Amino acid sequence: MTDELAPAPAALQVTPGHVRVGDGYAATFAVCGYPADVGPAWLEPLLSYPARVTVAVHVDPVPPVLAAPMLRKQRARLESSRRLDADKGRLGDPVVDAAAGDAADLADRVARGAAKLFRVGVYVTVHARTVEQLADVSAGVRAAAAAVLLDLQPTTFRHHLGYATTLPLGADAVGMRRVMDTDALAAAFPFASADLAAPPPGRLPEVGGVLYGVNTDSAGVLMWDRWAQDNHNMVVLARSGAGKSYFVKCDLLRQLYQGVHAAVIDPEDEYVALAGHVGGAVVRLGEHGVRVNPLDLPADDRPDTLTRRGLALHSVIAVMLGTGTGTALNAAEKAALDRAIIDTYRRAGITSDPATWQRPAPLLPDLAATLTDGDEIARGVAARLAPWTHGSHSQMFTGPTTVDPRSHLTVWSLRHLPDELRTVGTMLALDAIWRDVDNRAATRRRLVVVDEAWLLMRDGEGARFLARMAKAARKRAAGLTVVTQDAADLLATELGVAVVSNAATQVLLRQSSQAIDAVVDAFGLTAGEARLLVSAGRGEGLLVAGGTRVPFRAVASAREHGLAVTSPAGLPAPLVDRAVEEPAVGTSGGRRRA
Structure with a gap:
């Protein structure tokens, strides 16, 4: 048996105040004084102390x-x-x-x-690398115990017996017992913990997950596997400047480590530096020469591919024309558009025969020309499409698609689009991403990140498309991440609630006082959790997943911090001072907390 697998230390040196165990030191304390009344999990301050501390409870029934x-x-x-x-x-x-x-x-x-009565002995062993560190940690543990009226006394001259007592041997070599009743003993066990629940006995833990941050209650590490949940979607709600993009970029980078392919809709070029670092592709919608043809057929062999593309075109064109009051397509206009879509593909030589699907796809101006050749209703739809086919918005649609978004990370940048076109740009990017996600030949896990999702949620047809995507992503081994700062607006609509309810992983960062009531009602938060979200610092928040509620603080390494933090100019902020040497907390500015 190798030394690393040895069941006992190579040497044990005994002194009156501690024992030296291998290359470390240990000191054992016995709990001698107890409070008159104890509450649930009254040993939790010792169990969750941020150091290497072993707590042993020996119980013998009377x-x-x-x-x-x-x-x-x-x-x-x-x-x-x-x-x-x-x-x-x-x-x-x-x-x-x-x-x-x-x-x-x-x-x-x-x-x-x-x-019933029990003889109970509670012993605490503190471990450290040096004698000085052992003294500091021991003082901290005794102070934490004193805060809950527990009196810890050192097992002077018997630390070797105390060390053996806290090993998983079931032997109490110290023998400092106290009689307790059933209620007090039951309350000693921390059935309620601030950390994620461990798997039930007999079930092996799931392999996977990424680091989300550090538990702010217990200082434990928060690892979460969204792919092991009921669905793979995640929603991130936070006010502006709360660190939501920082957290999402860290999560995205760690998902890429595990071989996940990702596509990001980026309104403000916040993910461009990350894409350049990992060798991803950046599609800059709105730049000269960048074109996306919404009539492209996906590389699929399904018999209903042409029909599904026609239905998707209805959603894209509805967003182009707007769905506000007085601008939505009526039934007659939808029928005329449907006939024109079929006729436009037929004129390009594309029919229901899969052999014709490899031919060049028609363009949006071709669809407008087909509408113009139709009846009066169809010509009216063509007139409304004129800005997108021949007018000021036509630059993206006047030729075949010029970009190849197939990459392990594709960032669809909307920074170069005017505000009037960003909703349409978001819809075009989502449509192109969904064509790839819906491909049955693809077997990799795929992640779709929609940053500033309020751009699409404010449009009725766009919100419906996003809700359908949230419901269908799981069946295609895909996960949708929706990031928005308008929590109240998102939760005020049925489609917004549908997007949230279809996300098994929900992350709430700092909220504004105006939106906190809507967030509390939607997620069933307690008053304490609401106060936490209102007063949280940058990168701090709450992971909500079913009955799991874990407060955490996002953390990143120095390299990750350089890729995730964004300066006001939209460029990666340079690494300065201690960020080069130690992990930095989720921030979107210059302040970092260790």
Whole structure:
């Protein structure tokens, strides 16, 4: 057996104040004093202390035939003390009075079989690399215990016995016990923890997951595997400047490490530096010469490919024409558009025969020409499409597609589009991404990130497309990440609620006081969780996944920080000061918290 797998340290050096175990040091403390009343998980401050601390609880049941005489003797001693104080005219000791009342209540419950007694020993072993560090950690552990009225005393000259007592051997070599009842013993176990729940006994933990950050309650590491959930979608809600893009970029980078292919809709060029670092592709919609043909057919062999492309075109054109009051297509216009789409493909030699699907696809101006040759209703639709076919918005649609978005990371940049075209650009990018996701020949996991999703959610047809994508992504081994700063607007619509409810992973970062009520109602947050989100720092928030609620702070390495943080100019901020040496917290500015 190798030294790394040895069941015991190579050497154990015993001193009065500690033991040296291999290349480290350990000191054991016994819990000698307890509070009169304990609450649930009263040992949690010791178990969650941010250092290497081992807590052992040794329990031996007291036989019922011994429990009653033991309590009777204890009550007699307490009552004798009370009477002695009374005979000498001294004031009664509140501690003795409380203990006498507790002993009487416990004796009554034991007599009725409502409780049992146990001899319990609680021992704490602190580990450190040096003697100085051991002293510092020991002082911190004793202070944390004192905060909950637990008195820790060192096992002087017996630290080797204390070290053995806290090993998983089931042997109590110290023997410092205290009698407890069933309720107090049950409350000692931390069934409620601030960390993620461990898998049930007999079930192996899932392999996978990425680092989300550090638990702000327990200082534990938060690892989460979105691909192991009911669906693979995630929604990130936060106010502007709360660090949501920083968190999403860190998550995206770590997903790429695991071989996931990703596509990002980026309104402000925040993901361009990351794409350049990993060798991804950047599609800059709006730049001269960049064109996307919405009539392109996907590389698929399904018999209904042409029909599905026609239905998707209805959504794209509806977004182009707008779906506000007085601008939505009526039934007659939809029928005319449907006939024109079929006729346009037919004129290009593309029919329901899969052999024709490799021919060059028609363009949007071709569809407008087909509408112009139709009846009066069709010509009206053509007139409304004129800005996109021959007018000021036609630059992206006047030729075949000039970009190849097939990459392990594709960033669709909308920075060069005017504000009036960003909703259409988002829809075009999503449509092109979905064509790739919907390809049955693809077997890799794919991630679709929609940053500033409010651009699409404000449009009715765009919101419906995003909701359909959220519902259908799981069946295609894909995950949708929706990022938005307008939480109240998203949760105020049925389609927005549908997008949120179809995300098994929900991340809430800092919220504005105006939107917190809507967030509380939608996610069923407690008052404490609401206060946490209102006062959270940059990169701090709450992971919500079913019944799981974990507060965390996003963290990144120095290299990840350089790719994830964004300066006001939209360029990666240079790494400065301590960010080169130690991990930095999720921020979107110059301030970092260790």
